[in-house]
Amino acid sequence: MAIVAVGQICSTISMAHNLSQCRLLVQKAVAAGAKALFLPEASDYIAPTASETVSSVRPASSSPFVQGLQASAREHNLPINVGIHEPSSKHENKVINSLVWINADGQIEHRYQKLHLFDVDIPGGPTLQESNSVEKGTEILAPFPTAVGNVGLLICFDLRFPEPSISLRRQGAHIITYPSAFTAATGRAHWSALLRARAIETQSYVVAAAQVGSHNDKRTSYGHSMIVSPWGDIVAELGGEKKDEPEIAVGEIDLERMEKIRKEMPLLRRTDVYPEV
Numbered sequence: 437m438a439i440v441a442v443g444q445i446c447s448t449i450s451m452a453h454n455l456s457q458c459r460l461l462v463q464k465a466v467a468a469g470a471k472a473l474f475l476p477e478a479s480d481y482i483a484p485t486a487s488e489t490v491s492s493v494r495p496a497s498s499s500p501f502v503q504g505l506q507a508s509a510r511e512h513n514l515p516i517n518v519g520i521h522e523p524s525s526k527h528e529n530k531v532i533n534s535l536v537w538i539n540a541d542g543q544i545e546h547r548y549q550k551l552h553l554f555d556v557d558i559p560g561g562p563t564l565q566e567s568n569s570v571e572k573g574t575e576i577l578a579p580f581p582t583a584v585g586n587v588g589l590l591i592c593f594d595l596r597f598p599e600p601s602i603s604l605r606r607q608g609a610h611i612i613t614y615p616s617a618f619t620a621a622t623g624r625a626h627w628s629a630l631l632r633a634r635a636i637e638t639q640s641y642v643v644a645a646a647q648v649g650s651h652n653d654k655r656t657s658y659g660h661s662m663i664v665s666p667w668g669d670i671v672a673e674l675g676g677e678k679k680d681e682p683e684i685a686v687g688e689i690d691l692e693r694m695e696k697i698r699k700e701m702p703l704l705r706r707t708d709v710y711p712e713v
């Protein structure tokens with residue numbers, strides 16, 4: 437059994453501030469005995485406008501934020517999963533919403549690019565057009581082995597679509613991650629129900645690190661980072677308020693219990709009957 441930590445922060449436009457928040461979380465995760473730390477979507481920065489999202493981007497190889505976290509991972513021998521922005525190689529005026537796995541040697545070993553972009557217009561909020569500044573991904577990254585189990589990467593709004601999580605499960609995932617910056621309004625309505633549903637239907641651990649609180653005068657995130665077991669229990673959960681110091685929550689990944697759940701209730705799909713999904 438291994439302990440994992442989810443970290444909760446309130447990223448702003450200041451990469452230096454966001455890095456210092458994340459480094460505090462690394463120290464807390466190490467002190468708690470965690471074997472991996474999961475950080476939210478867009479941990480490097482959250483900008484108030486699409487143009488500032490694009491103008492703030494740095495390649496990972498020269499981003500002080502990414503390099504700082506790589507140094508922390510190496511120093512503490514702790515793998516870190518973190519959501520960042522990276523330049524798009526296809527569009528000059530877009531970034532990619534990316535999730536990287538930094539291994540215990542501080543190397544970026546895996547990278548996933550967000551598939552589903554958050555374009556919504558709900559009167560009274562939220563109104564966000566992620567595709568104005570972000571280029572969507574085109575593939576699922578196969579789950580990869582880590583010290584805490586086989587990890588499959590997805591991001592935030594991807595949570596609303598069961599198909600990629602089912603695909604990751606079928607490809608051998610034990611843990612599915614949803615680093616997020618859920619809006620306060622949609623988070624209240626849907627966040628925990630969706631996370632529990634994905635855990636129950638994939639019979640996998642779901643680890644969801646979330647942004648919390650007010651990032652700027654336009655954006656507030658719901659928080660409530662959590663770890664959900666393959667049976668759907670909420671193993672650990674943080675609150676919805678931004679604290680003076682960023683917080684972690686920790687939980688055990690029990691792969692034996694997961695295998696028992698999968699064996700006792702096999703979820704055999706009738707794709708012979710519904711091949712279109």
Ligand SMILES: O=C(O)CNC(=O)[C@H](CS)NC(=O)CCC(=O)C(=O)O
Nearest residue numbers: 478554564566592593617618619622
């Ligand atoms: O803007 C950035 O830099 C970081 N990206 C985000 O915060 C993204 C896109 S705006 N947020 C979501 O996908 C929220 C989904 C959500 O809230 C829901 O599905 O209800």
